[in-house]
Amino acid sequence: MKLKLYLSNLLYLWAVVTLRSRAINAQCSTSQFACENGGCISQFDVCNGVKNCPDGSDETPLTCISQRQHCLKPYFQCSYGACVIGTAGCNGVKDCADGSDETVLRCGNEDDLREFDRRSQGNCQDDEIKCPSGICLDKSRSLCDGKDDCGDGTGFDESVALCGHLECPGYSFKCGTGGCISGALSCNGQNDCFDGSDEAPLLCNTTKKVTSPTPVVIPLEQLGCSLPLEDERPILKDHYDRVLLPPITSGTVRFSCQPGYILEGLEISHCANRQWSSETVPKCVKYCDSKGEFDGYSTKAICTSAGQNVDCSQRYHPPGTEVKFVCATGFQTRRTTLPDMKCMKGGYWNRQRQRCDQECGQIATPTKSFSANGYTINNTVVPWHVGLYVWHTEKSYSFMCGGSLLTPDLVITAAHCVYDETVRRAYSYDTFRVIAAKFYRNYKNTTSDERWQDVRDIIIAPGYKGRTNNYLNDLALLVLVEPFEFSHVIRPICVHFSEFAEKETINNDVQGKFAGWSIEDKRELQFVPAVSKMNSVCLQNFPDIQSDKFCIFTQGKSLACRGDSGGGFTAVRQSYAFSRDTSRHFLYGIISNAPNADQCAHSLTILTNIQHFNKIITTAIENSINTRS
Template sequence: MFLLLFLFIYVISPITSSVVADRDNKCSGNEFTCRDGACIDLSSLCDGRQNCDDGSDEAVCDGRTSDLNFAWNTVSSRARRQATCQKNQWQCSDGTCIGFDGKCDGVVDCPDGSDETHPLCRSSRCQSNWFRCTYGACVDGSAPCNGIKECADNSDELLPRCRNNTDVVAGQFKCENGEMISSASLCDGVTDCSDGSDETVRACAGNTCYSYLFQCAYGACVDQGSDCNGKQECADGSDESPELCNKSGVDVKPLPPNNNNNNNTPRPSTPQVGNCILPEYPENGQWVAPNERFASPGKSYKQIYLQYSCNIGYQLQGAADVTCIDGQFIQEIPKCVRLCHINRHASIDYYCYSANGVDGRRPCNDYEPQGTIARPQCKVNYYYYYGGDPQPMTCSAGGWSDYPICSPECGRVTPQGDTLIINGQKAKKGELPWHAGIYKKTTTPYMQICGGSIVRPDVILSAAHCFWDDDTGKQPARNYAVGVGKLYRAWNDKGDKNPQKADVKSIEIPETFQGITSSYAQDIAVVKLSLSFTYEPHIAPVCLDFDESFDNREITRKGAKGKVAGWGLIAEDGNPSPTLQVVELPIIPYGDCNVLAPEDFRRYLTYDKICAGYIDKGTAVCHGDSGGGLVLPALERSIERYYLRGVVSTSPRSEDHSCNSRTLSTFTRILSHASFIKRFI
C-alpha cells in the first residue's frame, strides 16, 4: 500500500506542477500550457492522446519531465479550483461559482461579495452610455439618481446632483458637521474634516481622476504609484488592500520561496523574456498594462496588452488598445495629438463639423481634434459687425484660425405696437427701447426724477447730479430704483405693458464730481442694478462706441441731430408729462454754443460737454429729463443704429427759475469718460 501511494505521488506531482507553474503563460486557469506555449483544455491532460504538438501533455504523466516544482498544497488547491467552475463561470473567493458576466455589474452575486470589489473592478472599461460606479463596476446609464441602488457602493445615488445641491460653494466644502475646508482638499486621500466626511463615497461619488492617478475605492484621487507602495494614501486604505496587493491568495501566481524574506511586501513576478519590447510612453500621454503591474518602457514580454490614454487637451490618434505577440504589435502605436480648445465667448454659439463632413452639424465640444471646422453663430440679441455670421474656424496645430466676437444687438428702434420734453412728440413703444426711468424710493409711490440709458442688462448710464446733494454729497443706492420698457411716468401705471423694474445696487460717479461747485463737470454716473433686465423688442440697449474718429465724425457732421427721451415738463410752466416724450435736437458746435448761451451759463460749458438745442423753436429738455441719453444714428452695413453720445446735464433757467424752452442745453460727452465707463461695465 505504501509503495502504491509513493508511486501515485511520484507520477502526479509533475502533472499538477505543470498545471500551475506557468508563471507568465497566457492560458486560463482551466487550461494546460504545453511546453511550446500552446493551450489545451485541462480535461485533455493525460487522456492517452497527444494534444500538445510537443507531446508534453502526456510526457508529464509518466514522469518524463519535471520543469517546475511548487508546493503540493498550492498545486492541489489550484487544481481543485480549476475543476470546480466551468469555463463560462467565475469563481468567488469562497469557491462559489457565478456567471462570468456577474462580476463588476453592480450586483453582489458572491456570498462573500468578492465579485464587486475595487481591486477586481477598478480597471473595468465601461461603454460610453454606461455609468461607472465609484469602485469601477459598470451599470446602466439610467442608474444615477433614479432612486434605485444599482451600484454595490450606492455611488449612483450619492452623487451631488441626486441631492439637487452642491457641497462646494465659493471654493469651500462644507463638512457634514458644519466645518468648512478648501475644496482643493476634497477627495485627495487625506481626511481634513474632523468627521472624515470629505473622504467618503458621498463626497467623492462621480469623481473622475486623470488616467495617470490612482483612484481610491471611494473615489478620491492620489498620486500614481500609490497602490501597494507600503504607505496608506487613500483614507479607506484601498490602495494597500490585501486583495489589490496580492496578499490574500486570490488569483495570485505562486512565487518561488524566499527564506530570507519574512515580510509580506509583494514582489514583482519574474518578467517574461520575449520579443515584445515595451515602447516609451507617448508624449503628452501614457499607457498601462492591466495584466502586468510592473510593466514599464524597455521591458520585454512574450505577449502583452497595453491601454493608451492622453492628457487633458490631447486626443489619441489611433487605437487605444494595443496588443503585442511574439514581437509583433497588432495595432500601430497611437500618438497623442493636441486638441483645439474653444475659448467660448458669451456672444456666440459654436457648431462643429468634421473635416470630411461625415459627422454633420453638432454642438462643439470644449476640445476638438485637428481638422474640425467650427461655424460660429451669433446668439439671439447679438450681431456680427461685418454682417451675417462670422467666418468658419478651422482647428490646426492646436489652435483655431480665428476667434470672432459678436456685439450685443443695440441701437435698433422697434416702433411697432403702441403709440421731457417741451414740445416733444409722444414716444411709441420701442421707439427708444434703451430709455430708463430713475425713481426715488423715499416717497410713496416712487417718484420719477431722472432718465438713463440701458448699456448692459444690469447697467444704466445716467447723470451724476441725479444722485447728488450739494450739501451731503452722493446719495445711497438704496434710495433708488429703475424702470424700463415704460411709456408712462408713474411707477405702477397700469397702461404700461410688460415693464421691468429693479432696485439700484450701486452708483459710481467720478471722484472729482462736486455738483454745482465744479460747474457740473464730469456729470456722469454708472448705475448698477440688483438684477439683469431681459431684452425684448421694447427693452434693448443703446450702442456704445469709444472710437474717437467715429464719434467726432458723427458729432461734427453738418446737420447732425440727436434724439432725447424723457418725462420732463411739457410746457415752461407746466407739469411733468405723464407719457414719454421724444425730441430731436440739432448739435451746436462748441464755439457757437459759447456765443449763444447766456453769459452766466457759460461756466457750465465745461470741457466734457456737447451742446444741442434750439434758441427760437421752444423745444428743449427740462426738469425730469436729466440723465437721459442723447443718441445719434449711424448706418452700419445698411442698418441704422443709434449710438449714445451724451447724457442730459444742464440748461439755463428763465428769470422765474422755470424751464427755458428757447435756449441750448449741455450733455456730458460719453467719449470724454470712456475709461471711467469701461472700468465699471
C-alpha cells in the first residue's frame, strides 16, 4: 500500500514538471508576454509595478520605458516606466518594482534627508557623494547624467535612490533609473544611459540582441609561465633588450613598466616548466601621483601605507596609501576633522585635499616694557610685522622698510620702498629679502625666531608715480618665493574693506598702533600707540595731502621714523567672521611719508588708506589662497 502511494505521488510530480516544462518552452500567444526565462504571462500584467515573471523581466526599463507616454494622470509613473495607482507616490507602500515611488529624496522629511545626505557623503565634502569604491564625486557635475561616473560598474551615481525622483526637462530623455540625458541621444545605437534604457528594443523598434555561448579558448599565454592581467602586465624583454610576447615558455626575462606604473617584484626572473624562478610574478601597478596633491601652506599631511608611516614627499604612492590632514599653525577648519585622501586601485586619489581657513590679527602675549620711543616688545605682539631688506652692495643686505604679512607668501608695504624714481618703475624683485619675526633691525643681528624669504614679484598700485604725484597710491604688494610657516611670532594681519563712509576716509580717533624699530641702542622692535585723523583734518597741516591718505597722531616722543615707513597702522575691532576670539587686529593704513635717514616725522604721520585699493589687495590674497594654500 505504501509503495503504491509512493509511486502515485512520483507519477504526479513527473506530470507537473513535464507540463510546466512544456509551458515554458511553448511559444506565448499574442495576448501574452514572454518572460526572459521562457514563461508566459498576460499582457495586462506587464509594467504594472508587480513582478509577475519569475525573473522580474516584465518590470524592467528595457520592457517598460516605451510605455511612459501612455501613463497619464491620475496614474503614477514609476521611474523605469511602469504605470501604477495614482496614490502610489509616498503612500508608505512600494507600488513600483524599483521603489521609485518611495525614495527618501522624493518622500523623506528634513531629518530623513539630512541622514541620507550624511550617509551619501561619507567622508567626502559637503557637495560630494562617496561611491562604493571610495572615490568622491561632485554632486553638481556627476549625478544622474546617464554615465557611471563612479567607474566601478555599480552605477551608484545613477541609482534610483539618487535619481528616481527627478523630473527631466521636456527636451531630454529620462533613463530608467531617473538620470537625464539629451533627447537626441535616445535610439542612436549606443547606450548613453547606464541601464541601456535609451536603446530599449520596444522604444527604438529594434530586436533584442541574442548572444550565443562563447566557445572556451585557452589563451596562448597560459601555455607558458603565468603573467598578470593585461593592465598589470609588465613589458617583457630578453637579455638582448628585444621585446617578448606571450607565451613565455623558457628563458630569462627582464621586466619593466610603462611611465606612471611601478614594478612590484624582481626585475629579472627565469621561466622553466611553466614556473618563474621568483616567488611572486612581477607586475606593474599604477601608483598615485602626489605632485601638487598634498601641497598647500594651510595643511600638513600625514601618510600611511599598510599601517606604517611613509614619507609624504615621495612622488608616487601605492594603492591603499591613506593621507590624513591637519590644519597648519595659524589655520582652522569648521569641520571636526579634515577628510582623508586614499590612493585607489588604478592609481587615482579618491578626493582632493581640502584647504583650511586662515586665522589673522591674533597675538600671543601682551606688551613687556616701556622704552624711549614707544613700547619695546617681543615678536609675538606684532607677528605680522616684517622687515624689507635690499641687496645694495656686494657684501650684505641693508634695511629698507617695514611691511605687514597678509598671507604666508604676501606682504603689503609702501610703493616708495620698492620704486626707482630715476627710471619710474619697481626695482628688480630679486634684490629684496623679507624677514619675519625680526627683533633687531640690523640684518646681521639675528635671533632664533627669525625666518626669511626672497621676493619673486612686486605689484605696484596702478597710477603710482612717486614724488612726481606726491606719493598718490603709495602701496605695493610683494609676492614671496616660498610661503612663511606661521608660528607664535609669525602671523598675518586682518584686512576688511568697507562699503560706505570708510571707503573714502578713515574716521577720526581710531585708537591703534604701528610697529617699527627704535633709532637708539640696538634698534629693537617696538610699537607706537597712535590715533587716526581723517583726511579733512590732515589738510590743515598738510595742504598738499592726497585724497587716498589719512594721518595718525602720536604723543610724546613716540614718533614715526624712517624705519617705520611701509609698516602698517592697525587697530582692534570686532569681527564675527571668526568662530572664536572675535576681537582681532585689522590693518587700516600703510605709513607713507619717509623722512630722511634716521629722522623722525612730526607728531602727525601720513598713511595710505588701504580702502582705496580693495581690488588689487583682494585679488592678490585670493590668488595666494587659490594657488598655494
